[in-house]
Structure formats: C-alpha cells, structure tokens
Amino acid sequence: MxxxxxxxxxxxxxxxxxxxxxxxxxxxxxxxxxxxxxxxxxxxxxxxxxxxxxxxxxxxxxxxxxxxxxxxxxxxxxxxxxxxxxxxxxxxxxxxxxxxxxxxxxxxxxxxxxxxxxxxxxxxxxxxxxxxxxxxxxxxxxxxxxxxxxxxxxxxxxxxxxxSLLDAVTAVSGSGPAYVFYFIEAMQQAATELGLSPEQGLQLAMTTFNGAAQLALQATEPVSVLRERVTSKGGTTYAALTSMENAGVKLAIVNAVKAAAARGKELGDEFGKDSQQ
Ligand SMILES: NC(=O)C1=CN([C@@H]2O[C@H](COP(=O)(O)OP(=O)(O)OC[C@H]3O[C@@H](n4cnc5c(N)ncnc54)[C@H](O)[C@@H]3O)[C@@H](O)[C@H]2O)C=CC1
Ligand SMILES: O=C(O)[C@@H]1CCC=N1
Missing domain, CATH: 3.40.50.720 (NAD(P)-binding Rossmann-like Domain)
Incomplete structure (x- = not known):
C-alpha cells in the first residue's frame, strides 16, 4: 500500500x-x-x-x-x-x-x-x-x-x-534550525574578527557543529558531561563559557524558545474558537 x-x-x-x-x-x-x-x-x-x-x-x-x-x-x-x-x-x-x-x-x-x-x-x-x-x-x-x-x-x-505540546515542538525543532544558523553566523563573525578568513570561519563553525552534534548523538553520557570534557579548569573554553554565563546567554536562549512557543499559541488563538466562528 x-x-x-x-x-x-x-x-x-x-x-x-x-x-x-x-x-x-x-x-x-x-x-x-x-x-x-x-x-x-x-x-x-x-x-x-x-x-x-x-x-x-x-x-x-x-x-x-x-x-x-x-x-x-x-x-x-x-x-x-x-x-x-x-x-x-x-x-x-x-x-x-x-x-x-x-x-x-x-x-x-x-x-x-x-x-x-x-x-x-x-x-x-x-x-x-x-x-x-x-x-x-x-x-x-x-x-x-x-x-x-x-x-x-x-x-x-x-x-x-x-x-498544545506541538507549540513546544515548533519552538524547539521547527524553528530550531534558525537558532543553529544564528550561532554559526556568530561563530563565523568571531572567527573573522580574530583574523581568519570568512571561508575558514564558516568551515570551522560548521564542522564543529556537525562534529559536536554527531558526538552527542553517539555518546552514552549526558551532553553536560561532553561539555565538561572540553572545559579545562582555567582554560580557553572555561573563559568562553564564563563569558556566556555572565552575558546570560543560556537564559536568553531559553527565553527565545519560549517566545517562539508563545507565538505558536498566539497564532492558534488568533484563528481559534474565540476569535472566529
Ligand atoms: N519554513 C519552515 O522552516 C517551516 C515551515 N512550516 C510551516 O509550513 C508551512 C509552509 O511554509 P513554507 O513552505 O516555508 O512557505 P512557502 O511560502 O515557501 O510556501 C507556501 C506556498 O503556498 C502557496 N499558497 C499560498 N496560498 C495558497 C492557496 N490559497 N492555495 C494553494 N497554494 C497557496 C504559495 O504560493 C507558496 O508556494 C507554513 O504553514 C509554516 O508554518 C513548518 C515547519 C518548518
Ligand atoms: O517561523 C515559522 O513560523 C515557521 C514554523 C517553524 C519554522 N518556521
């Protein structure tokens, strides 16, 4: 069939x-x-x-x-x-x-x-x-x-x-590719500001995203353990993650995903029972 x-x-x-x-x-x-x-x-x-x-x-x-x-x-x-x-x-x-x-x-x-x-x-x-x-x-x-x-x-x-959980799915994986592209764009911008060519910046950012995602998919440990394994105490990753924490990046991402879910619900309400017959 x-x-x-x-x-x-x-x-x-x-x-x-x-x-x-x-x-x-x-x-x-x-x-x-x-x-x-x-x-x-x-x-x-x-x-x-x-x-x-x-x-x-x-x-x-x-x-x-x-x-x-x-x-x-x-x-x-x-x-x-x-x-x-x-x-x-x-x-x-x-x-x-x-x-x-x-x-x-x-x-x-x-x-x-x-x-x-x-x-x-x-x-x-x-x-x-x-x-x-x-x-x-x-x-x-x-x-x-x-x-x-x-x-x-x-x-x-x-x-x-x-x-109603479809609004959460929309916010996480439906819109999600755009968040990943945004992160890649930011990493490419940083790479060029640090002296690499735009092509190299893009290659580094994209290959890193792909490699890290594949690693996480294949790993048996939680993603947080994989993150800790990259993060030597007092090292470069620690400096970057501390900067992100201080800037509230994680909270901003959580809020952004929630904003997408809220917009999904709002779209549903706009066309829902209460507003149109
Ligand atoms: N783009 C994305 O990342 C995702 C989009 N969606 C959903 O998929 C839907 C389509 O999105 P896209 O493909 O990105 O949009 P799109 O704008 O590329 O395609 C919509 C198509 O519908 C046609 N159309 C408009 N009115 C029509 C009508 N009355 N009869 C027949 N065809 C008509 C347009 O000519 C256009 O080709 C949206 O509802 C969006 O929420 C869902 C998941 C991801
Ligand atoms: O931005 C949007 O509304 C659509 C739904 C998920 C991805 N694109």
Whole structure:
C-alpha cells in the first residue's frame, strides 16, 4: 500500500519541496503526487524537478488521494481548508502549518476529523528532519501509520498526546534550525574578527557543529558531561563559557524558545474558537 500511496500538497513552497524530495526517494513515485499552488512558476519548477502533476486550484483529483498535505502559511490555512470540503471522503489531512489547531481545522470543515497536525523542519530537505505529530481521535491506526511513514521519509518523528505540546515542538525543532544558523553566523563573525578568513570561519563553525552534534548523538553520557570534557579548569573554553554565563546567554536562549512557543499559541488563538466562528 505504501508505494502506491497517493498524496496531494496544497502549497508548493519550501516545505512541500523538502517533503516531496524525501517521498520520492523513500515512499512513492511522481505519478502519485499532485501539487496545488496559486503560483504557476512554483508549479512549473515542481513539475520539472520532480515530474509531479500540478494544478492552480483544487479539483476532483483530490477525492482520489490517500492523504492531503496542507503546506500553506498559517494565515492562508482557513481559506484553503474550507475549499477542500467538496472533495473529502475519509482521506487524511496532514497540516504542517505552525500554530493552527487541528480542532479548529475540524470545526472549519463542519466536523471532519481525519486530521493529523505536524511540525517538521527544514533539514527535511536532506532527509535529516525532525517532525512532531498529533492526531485527532477519529484518525485510524492505519492513517496514523501513513502520516508517520510520510514524515519518516524526511527524518525522525515523535507523536504527542497533547496538541498544545506541538507549540513546544515548533519552538524547539521547527524553528530550531534558525537558532543553529544564528550561532554559526556568530561563530563565523568571531572567527573573522580574530583574523581568519570568512571561508575558514564558516568551515570551522560548521564542522564543529556537525562534529559536536554527531558526538552527542553517539555518546552514552549526558551532553553536560561532553561539555565538561572540553572545559579545562582555567582554560580557553572555561573563559568562553564564563563569558556566556555572565552575558546570560543560556537564559536568553531559553527565553527565545519560549517566545517562539508563545507565538505558536498566539497564532492558534488568533484563528481559534474565540476569535472566529
Ligand atoms: N519554513 C519552515 O522552516 C517551516 C515551515 N512550516 C510551516 O509550513 C508551512 C509552509 O511554509 P513554507 O513552505 O516555508 O512557505 P512557502 O511560502 O515557501 O510556501 C507556501 C506556498 O503556498 C502557496 N499558497 C499560498 N496560498 C495558497 C492557496 N490559497 N492555495 C494553494 N497554494 C497557496 C504559495 O504560493 C507558496 O508556494 C507554513 O504553514 C509554516 O508554518 C513548518 C515547519 C518548518
Ligand atoms: O517561523 C515559522 O513560523 C515557521 C514554523 C517553524 C519554522 N518556521
């Protein structure tokens, strides 16, 4: 069943591209993927890159799908979801939009509850993604497995029992790649200010991030032990970490991640029951 899975995307932007790349490598073939987007040039690129079928608007083909992935911006989701009503007959809807709650999508669809809400991230582009998933109670075990297989085509997955925790996932791993890039940029800036070339600075920062992440993934000890092992008393790392502690860097990161989670909740509230009927 899996290699015959028929999947439509509404929205053919960054994340849809990442997911389609992974699905074609691992799960299905181009003739089983259909993409709808308002932008003809995005569709032309998708059809030449991947050989998938495309359309500017929803049509009866959606009724044949096993899953429909909602990959538009949160602000466009309500209109998109409401336009799907005529084509729904038990297919699974999978949203990747930040903030917007599955319960609100179900309400916009007059009680259609075959909905899984997910939060992937951009390393999905290279098969190294991390996706959190939450299913409404009406989603069958087979459909949950289908959602999991789709997301596992681009990386690792974890299920959540409580939808509100998806805002935490969004804040940690959904937005997380941007924090890592920000840290790399800061390390590259320091490297150049210390006399290295920008290219060397980038190589040092990126290789260090990759090596440290791989080391942490393979280690049996906690990350804090790995950190302590680098930190000789009175040495260079100690000087750097003391400077970070004094500047409140850890607290700033914790607060930043919480700000992302709060924004996710706020997006959900903006489109939630209290503000729109
Ligand atoms: N970029 C990221 O790192 C992540 C994004 N997300 C979520 O994924 C969703 C998509 O994000 P991106 O791919 O980055 O955005 P994007 O802007 O690259 O893609 C959105 C696409 O939707 C199309 N679109 C807009 N209105 C439409 C409509 N009514 N019907 C059909 N297509 C329409 C646009 O033309 C565009 O191609 C967002 O909801 C975002 O919250 C989730 C995880 C990570
Ligand atoms: O910034 C955003 O809203 C989206 C969700 C997670 C990553 N990008």
């Amino acid at each position: 899996q290699n015959k899975m028929k999947i439509a995307f509404i929205g053919g932007g960054n994340m849809a591209n990442a997911l389609i790349g992974g699905l074609l490598k691992n799960l299905t073939t181009a003739e089983h993927i259909h993409v709808i987007d308002l932008n003809q040039s995005s569709l032309d690129k998708l059809s030449s890159d991947f050989g998938v079928s495309t359309a500017l608007a929803a049509d009866a083909r959606l009724a044949q799908m096993d899953a429909i992935i909602l990959a538009v911006k949160p602000q466009q989701l309500r209109e998109v979801v409401q336009g799907l009503s005529p084509y729904l007959n038990e297919q699974l809807l999978i949203s990747i939009a930040a903030g917007i709650r599955a319960t609100d999508m179900a309400r916009w669809l007059g009680g259609y509850e075959k909905i899984v809400r997910t939060m992937p991230n951009t390393p999905a582009l290279i098969g190294q993604g991390m996706t959190g998933l939450f299913a409404l109670a009406a989603v069958s075990a087979e459909q949950k497995q289908m959602a999991e297989h789709i997301m596992q085509a681009v990386g690792a997955t974890t299920w959540l029992d409580d939808e």
